[in-house]
Amino acid sequence: MRVVHVPLGERSYSIWIGPGLLPQLGARCAALGLGRRCAVITDRRVLPLHARNALHSLQQSGFEPALITMPAGEPAKCLPTVQACCNRLAQHRLERQSFIVALGGGVVGDLAGFVAATYLRGVPFVQVPTTLLAQVDSSVGGKVGVNLGAAKNLVGAFHQPRLVLCDLDTLRTLPPREFRAGLAEVIKYGIIADARLFRRLERDLPRLLALQPATLAAVVARCCEIKAGVVARDETETGLRAILNFGHTIGHALEATAGYGAYLHGEAIAIGQVAAAWLSAWTLDFSVADVRRITALFERAGLPTGVRLKPTQQQQLLAAMRLDKKVSGGTARFVLARQLGAAARDQRVPDHLVLKALLTQPPTPH
Amino acid sequence: MRVVHVPLGERSYSIWIGPGLLPQLGARCAALGLGRRCAVITDRRVLPLHARNALHSLQQSGFEPALITMPAGEPAKCLPTVQACCNRLAQHRLERQSFIVALGGGVVGDLAGFVAATYLRGVPFVQVPTTLLAQVDSSVGGKVGVNLGAAKNLVGAFHQPRLVLCDLDTLRTLPPREFRAGLAEVIKYGIIADARLFRRLERDLPRLLALQPATLAAVVARCCEIKAGVVARDETETGLRAILNFGHTIGHALEATAGYGAYLHGEAIAIGQVAAAWLSAWTLDFSVADVRRITALFERAGLPTGVRLKPTQQQQLLAAMRLDKKVSGGTARFVLARQLGAAARDQRVPDHLVLKALLTQPPTPH
Numbered sequence: 001m002r003v004v005h006v007p008l009g010e011r012s013y014s015i016w017i018g019p020g021l022l023p024q025l026g027a028r029c030a031a032l033g034l035g036r037r038c039a040v041i042t043d044r045r046v047l048p049l050h051a052r053n054a055l056h057s058l059q060q061s062g063f064e065p066a067l068i069t070m071p072a073g074e075p076a077k078c079l080p081t082v083q084a085c086c087n088r089l090a091q092h093r094l095e096r097q098s099f100i101v102a103l104g105g106g107v108v109g110d111l112a113g114f115v116a117a118t119y120l121r122g123v124p125f126v127q128v129p130t131t132l133l134a135q136v137d138s139s140v141g142g143k144v145g146v147n148l149g150a151a152k153n154l155v156g157a158f159h160q161p162r163l164v165l166c167d168l169d170t171l172r173t174l175p176p177r178e179f180r181a182g183l184a185e186v187i188k189y190g191i192i193a194d195a196r197l198f199r200r201l202e203r204d205l206p207r208l209l210a211l212q213p214a215t216l217a218a219v220v221a222r223c224c225e226i227k228a229g230v231v232a233r234d235e236t237e238t239g240l241r242a243i244l245n246f247g248h249t250i251g252h253a254l255e256a257t258a259g260y261g262a263y264l265h266g267e268a269i270a271i272g273q274v275a276a277a278w279l280s281a282w283t284l285d286f287s288v289a290d291v292r293r294i295t296a297l298f299e300r301a302g303l304p305t306g307v308r309l310k311p312t313q314q315q316q317l318l319a320a321m322r323l324d325k326k327v328s329g330g331t332a333r334f335v336l337a338r339q340l341g342a343a344a345r346d347q348r349v350p351d352h353l354v355l356k357a358l359l360t361q362p363p364t365p366h
Numbered sequence: 367m368r369v370v371h372v373p374l375g376e377r378s379y380s381i382w383i384g385p386g387l388l389p390q391l392g393a394r395c396a397a398l399g400l401g402r403r404c405a406v407i408t409d410r411r412v413l414p415l416h417a418r419n420a421l422h423s424l425q426q427s428g429f430e431p432a433l434i435t436m437p438a439g440e441p442a443k444c445l446p447t448v449q450a451c452c453n454r455l456a457q458h459r460l461e462r463q464s465f466i467v468a469l470g471g472g473v474v475g476d477l478a479g480f481v482a483a484t485y486l487r488g489v490p491f492v493q494v495p496t497t498l499l500a501q502v503d504s505s506v507g508g509k510v511g512v513n514l515g516a517a518k519n520l521v522g523a524f525h526q527p528r529l530v531l532c533d534l535d536t537l538r539t540l541p542p543r544e545f546r547a548g549l550a551e552v553i554k555y556g557i558i559a560d561a562r563l564f565r566r567l568e569r570d571l572p573r574l575l576a577l578q579p580a581t582l583a584a585v586v587a588r589c590c591e592i593k594a595g596v597v598a599r600d601e602t603e604t605g606l607r608a609i610l611n612f613g614h615t616i617g618h619a620l621e622a623t624a625g626y627g628a629y630l631h632g633e634a635i636a637i638g639q640v641a642a643a644w645l646s647a648w649t650l651d652f653s654v655a656d657v658r659r660i661t662a663l664f665e666r667a668g669l670p671t672g673v674r675l676k677p678t679q680q681q682q683l684l685a686a687m688r689l690d691k692k693v694s695g696g697t698a699r700f701v702l703a704r705q706l707g708a709a710a711r712d713q714r715v716p717d718h719l720v721l722k723a724l725l726t727q728p729p730t731p732h
Binding site: 079080086087117118119122153157158236237322323 | 445448452453459483511520522689
């Protein structure tokens with residue numbers, strides 16, 4: 001088992017990474033000194049896989065968990081679901097010392113985290129991410145929120161979890177497409193912060209795809225470490241933290257344009273990262289050879305790297321980008337890379353280059 | 367003009383109190399160095415009274431304000447209204463440097479503040495309270511939120527304003543019943559924190575009811591000072607801040623039981639404060655003579671001090687109290703008073719005493 005500490009003063013917490021952690025949920029929550037009442041928020045897909053284990057572990061440790069199930073998928077990450085969850089919390093009489101466990105992927109974590117951030121103006125919460133994407137990214141750092149129509153995460157908060165449990169066993173129940181989508185964020189950490197991790201991924205990809213435990217634990221822990229380091233230096237995204245959005249400005253816009261469900265988040269940001277790599281090559285002397293290495297790694301991971309867009313879709317995509325939270329003075333700012341392992345934030349890029357970058361890569365059959 | 371400073375480190379701000387302040391809104395916002403785009407959130411009742419002045423002042427200072435109008439009244443303080451406001455903010459392309467102006471009473475301030483706390487995970491906001499209640503209470507301190515069905519403020523956040531402008535001229539457009547309801551919070555500050563203020567209110571009540579400018583300015587400023595002092599010592603209500611809830615546990619439950627609209631908030635907490643005063647007399651040796659002074663002052667202010675409740679309503683009221691955010695371990699904790707000007711928080715009181723306190727005072731015709 002590996003432990004990554006996220007140093008945020010009185011909001012510090014630890015991320016536990018390893019197999020067999022879900023059965024320890026109750027004991028680890030007990031160590032935090034929280035109230036007895038709690039709620040496990042999960043979705044219909046995760047419910048049959050892991051909810052019983054989570055509830056059992058909590059009950060064994062003397063907690064009184066309510067189970068709240070939301071529909072699976074991005075459309076449920078919305079204010080009406082927040083309202084439904086809060087109504088259930090009120091029925092279950094959750095108090096300020098009570099806590100919420102987010103059991104599931106990024107959608108569950110973001111929504112349950114926002115519920116925890118706002119219910120009674122904030123109650124503690126615990127993340128139990130069950131997807132690779134959530135383990136290496138969304139469960140760490142305290143960004144929580146919901147979508148507003150097509151605009152992703154437009155309503156949200158910063159609310160740090162008290163504990164993150166990444167049980168690697170849960171990844172065995174993940175559909176292969178979801179696992180590969182998670183690799184898009186893993187590869188991102190190599191590009192923006194750690195060339196050595198990138199080379200390791202080039203070498204160990206087959207072991208990762210085979211869920212080889214030691215490789216998986218080391219890679220997930222390294223990603224959490226990188227994210228924790230960035231978050232510790234910029235908790236509320238006033239600067240540095242933006243580098244975590246490499247590939248995301250285009251990726252989010254692509255998700256909004258294509259309609260939720262056409263792409264998994266990881267797939268959209270794979271395309272976004274390849275486009276961002278091209279933009280980096282054209283505007284920052286990023287090596288074209290490394291653009292090709294990035295593209296090749298995404299392809300080996302089974303992720304899309306290009307997209308075909310009709311002219312109307314191109315305009316929709318540019319419009320969606322302008323709705324991005326990172327917009328300032330009406331212009332989207334991009335995170336690019338100076339070289340493998342070194343991000344450059346706050347880069348202005350003209351619209352026509354963005355479209356050119358997206359169209360440079362041949363569309364991936366989808 | 368008076369200025370009260372709220373010292374909260376990097377979240378510090380000032381409250382400006384005086385006549386003729388609304389026309390200075392734009393200039394004072396300009397001094398904060400915020401983005402050009404902004405939104406004024408108001409309700410249908412305040413719209414015809416003050417919205418034009420606010421928009422004009424902002425435009426004069428070079429801002430581009432959008433106007434968002436919500437229905438007036440407590441039922442609109444809910445998540446669907448938050449969603450509607452956020453949709454409008456997205457249409458108007460508000461960015462992280464953009465800001466929101468809350469123009470209205472407590473309902474508008476709480477809702478607009480929650481929108482500001484969550485839109486893009488938080489944008490700056492400015493409070494322009496137009497009721498006495500909002501000027502002395504809800505606009506100061508950063509508590510924002512919405513109701514969840516009958517449970518008041520169950521979903522919310524702590525989000526400090528960047529500036530509060532209390533234009534005393536706006537109180538001249540307030541229905542007399544609303545003004546008197548605001549006096550309930552004013553009297554509360556005397557009871558919990560400042561016996562001298564209480565005596566001043568006993569003496570100057572006629573001048574206050576006549577909106578005599580110097581008296582009004584001095585009293586509003588003193589209330590803001592007391593609240594600012596409490597908030598500065600306990601921003602997120604982990605302890606001391608609870609004293610501001612004197613009369614509120616019962617008052618909120620009364621509002622929930624009677625149905626929104628039956629009582630104004632100030633009326634409900636007037637009844638709640640008289641009951642809390644009786645509880646203080648029975649459990650903490652608070653002087654019965656002072657209970658009578660408190661009751662008399664509320665009566666002179668035209669506020670209700672007692673209520674008639676059927677047995678089923680009594681049970682509903684107790685149930686509603688258990689939903690209060692200040693519940694811990696299943697028991698509501700009360701704020702009581704040891705003497706005039708000195709609050710005692712975290713007091714447990716058995717249900718039968720709560721009902722006895724409510725029924726001690728003859729019901730006020732309503």
